Amino acid sequence: MADTAPPAAPTVDPASNASAANITISFEETMVAYGSLYAMAVFCIVVGSIRSVGYVLEHIREKKLIEASITTKEAKRFPFTASAVLFGLYVFFKYGDVVQAEVGKFIFKRGVETAEDVVANITNGTATATSGGLFSYLPKISKENAMIVLLVLLCWEGSVALAHLLKPVFSAILNRLPIDANSQPRANLPYEINFTRGKKDAPTDVDRLIEWKFDTHDLVSVAVCSLVGISHIYRRHWISNDLIGCAFSLYGIEQLHLASFKGGVLLLAGLFVYDVFWVFATDVMTTVATGINAPILLQFPQDLFQMGWQAKKHAMLGLGDIVIPGIFVALLRRFDCRVLEQGANKKKQLEGKKGRWYFQTTMVAYAAGLTLTIFIMHVFKAAQPALLYLVPACVGVPVALATIRGELSDLWNYSEEHLVKKDDKEAAKDAVAHKKTN
Structure with missing residues (x-):
């Protein structure tokens, strides 16, 4: 998951860094850039949350189970899985050439060249099929490819x-x-x-x-x-x-369906620690985020007024800082809309009930947390783990609101896990448990 990049973040095109470094960014340009990122993030969460209601209702009414879902079990494992993937990418980016050469030494058996010559050729990308076997393909497994x-x-x-x-x-x-x-x-x-x-x-x-x-x-x-x-x-x-x-x-x-409020809290709490550790305690997150030249973040030029559409210096916001809080906000939207009751066509139960405001208040909290992230990033001129500010806001506000309204138990126990398609092992366990209870 990419983190929010600082105002002086690398441009998408590395070759333009030299020219971009000489550009002076005004306060107005900075505000326009980060305001645009802010607007895109809020737009994606609001529209995505509204669409998630229709997505779940469609499955309920057609009596289909949801396949892509994060249950409480997956929420516990997700930060560890994400950490393993992130660290694997870090090793590949930082030590890929060394690992490639060592693997070449191990695979090399016989050939026209000596092992030392082949390793040298791998390093400069001139190894040939005379190396034998799988060896001729190793130069193709590079960071660039x-x-x-x-x-x-x-x-x-x-x-x-x-x-x-x-x-x-x-x-x-x-x-x-x-x-x-x-x-x-x-x-x-x-x-x-x-x-x-x-x-x-x-x-x-x-x-x-x-x-x-x-x-x-x-x-x-x-x-x-x-x-x-x-x-x-x-x-x-x-x-x-x-x-x-x-x-x-x-x-x-x-x-990306989040199946329960408990699972959402566990997911955000785990990724809170994940984001803070990999950004502040190591250089892993920044190395991976700047090493992947692919659309895994939103960006908006800070020198747009000076360079036009060919701007070089960008403010950035990682997609993980939008999607991860977004699926939690979408769950609150479904809770507000009483999706489970609508899916069961219990219209009479919906009449006369107090309105819920969890979606709106949490969106305000997300917006405030993102504003704080951008402010601190701008002041300290350094990358910030956005979830450090977004998670307390997105979790604390709905819990506080539910406590005030006397709905904490309803919110905490809200679950859509019965709508999720289970694998064969889980289905077998549930069948055994059901037989024991009966």
């Missing part, structure tokens, strides 16, 4: 997320275009791709490993939005970066 693969993958995923969000727009246009010979809109044909595991003669005993459902409008939307991803791969412009980043944030907050 790995970053290209990561960039292409993230741009593709971002284009798909953007296409998902903009599909209603494309559908509205396609439904009005006279495309076929009779000047009528062409039918929106559905498609489905399944990867299953099981026996051919027992179709009922089949596990669906992957199930893709899409239609013609999806294909058109992805085709158009992929132009944004292709543009970013070739130009790395901050506008295409922000389009992909906002799409990631909106899609993540909508569909």
Whole structure:
């Protein structure tokens, strides 16, 4: 998870650092840059939270279980998993060349060259197939090539997320275009791709490993939005970066389902420690964040008024500082909207109940925490772990409000875990536990 970058953060294009360093940024330009990041972050959380209500209600009404969900069990493990991934990337960025050479020594058996020559050739990227076996492929496993693969993958995923969000727009246009010979809109044909595991003669005993459902409008939307991803791969412009980043944030907050309030508190508490440790106690977070040249953050130029659209010096905000608090705020939005009661069609139970304000108050708390993060970052001119300020605000405010309103028990015990699809082992455990209780 990337952290908020300081005002003098590295530009997206490393080659432009020298020219960017000579630019003097005014206070007004700084405020415009951080105000834009602020507005994008708040927009993504508000819209994503509203969309998450429809996402969960759709699953309830269609009696489908939610697959991508963070339960209490996953919330406990998430900070450790994230730490392992982060440290792995750090080792790869900082010691990748050394590890590559050592692996080369181990793999090398026989060949035209000596082991020392091959290791030297790996270091300067001139190793050839004469090294034998897997050895000829080692020079291709470099940081530069790995970053290209990561960039292409993230741009593709971002284009798909953007296409998902903009599909209603494309559908509205396609439904009005006279495309076929009779000047009528062409039918929106559905498609489905399944990867299953099981026996051919027992179709009922089949596990669906992957199930893709899409239609013609999806294909058109992805085709158009992929132009944004292709543009970013070739130009790395901050506008295409922000389009992909906002799409990631909106899609993540909508569909990365947080299953319970307890799980949300555990998740935020664990990531609070994770963020503070890796930013303040080590150089791991900053090394990884500045080493990945991919759309994993939002950025806005601080020298926009001086350099125009080709601005070089950017203020940055990591997507993790939007999505992680965002899925917690989305849970509060669903709590406010009484999603479980609406899904059960218990309309009479909704009448006459007091309004809830957890979503609104927590959004104010998030906005205040983000403002404090930007202020401290600007004063100390150093990267800050945004969750250090966002987690106490996003957790403390709804808990305090629930205590005042006498709803602390309802909020603390709020859970949607019964809507989550469980794996085979968990389902078997639940079945055994159910038999014992009966």
